[in-house]
Amino acid sequence: MGFYEELGLRTVINASGTLTRLGGSRMAPETLAAMAEAAAAFVPIDELQARAGEIIAGNTGAEAGYVVSGAAAGLSLGVAACIAGMDVAAMDRLPDTTGLKDEVVVQRGHRNAYDHAIRAAGVRMVEVGYLGYPGAGGTYGWQIAGAISERTAAVACPILDTPGTLSLPEVCQIAHERGVPVIVDAAAELPPRGNLRRFIAEGADLVVFSGGKAIGGPQASGILAGRADLIASVALQHQDMDVRAQTWAWRPLLEAGHLSGIPHQGFGRAMKVGREEIAGLVTALRRYAAGSDDDDLERWQRCLDPIEQALVGLPGVTVSHHLSPRRPLPSLRLSFDGDSPGTRAYDVVNRLMGGDPAIALDQSAAELGSLTVNPQGLTVDEAAIVAQRLRRVLG
16 A cells, blocks of 8 residues: 555645645656665755855856745845844844845736735835736836835846846846845746746856755755855755854854854754755756756657646637747646636536546636646646646536
């Protein structure tokens, strides 16, 4: 009896993408093997993180890198680093930002539910710009410049396709002229693989990627890449700091006067990463970076073809193939006709999840009467099952 079966749980065929609520991605055997090997021995975590950081830096073009427990943790830790820098007293105070830099500037069109992770560090979001582009205008550079003050810890620039917002290079130029770092949420911006380097190249000071999505690492892992000084602050606020100055691996910082003392169990301590996650993330990143967007595209298309063929000619549903020029990830969109397309879409979702085996579709536009088949989590054999079940449910 398997683990899930023993617990009385059903597994799910994932046709909805790398969703956290379904476990993210499917890890490759070599990634799992690296995690098992790492778990069987002990290692100084700061040394392991340092070596992993070098590998991350090499694959992102950043000065330094760090393994975090997911993209949200990367945002929280990155902002904490922008607030505290190497000030041990400030590290000890967070998330109380009294007397510290306590604002993060963001374009109004970039506000989203995930910036809760930014606010968790104790800052408030300062919004600039307008919604309703082009009629109501978008964001102007002078608005960002005018919002930056001595209280600004960072400018947040998530990668979102919001019309009228300023681009990352424009934001970086404005922020850097005023000595303020820019942090980028690129959690789900892979593929293409070129994005691993793109945002650092465009000027970002910190970039976060999810480790458990396209990279194929552990779900509770992520990448934080960027300036070496900020990554050092992250490490000091994140790792086990129940240490003694006489034996601390970082004691040269004390001797050189770069630190006034040892930070003791900082803001990020609750976001710790195990050696297993670090090993899995590094292995998955190397594997992903060595891969090919074209090969992925071909594999995903082999999963979508039988599903599309099975749905041709079914009454009341239009099937269309989508491939964004910005992102090489194909998908199928199912659009329902009739008076209550949203109701039908939700009914299809529930029938598929309630069947045997359970199947999950992307329901992000279900209220509009549209469902999406995302092939990232599918095998060819699973795609055949999805095709058969969808035809039965829709027919």
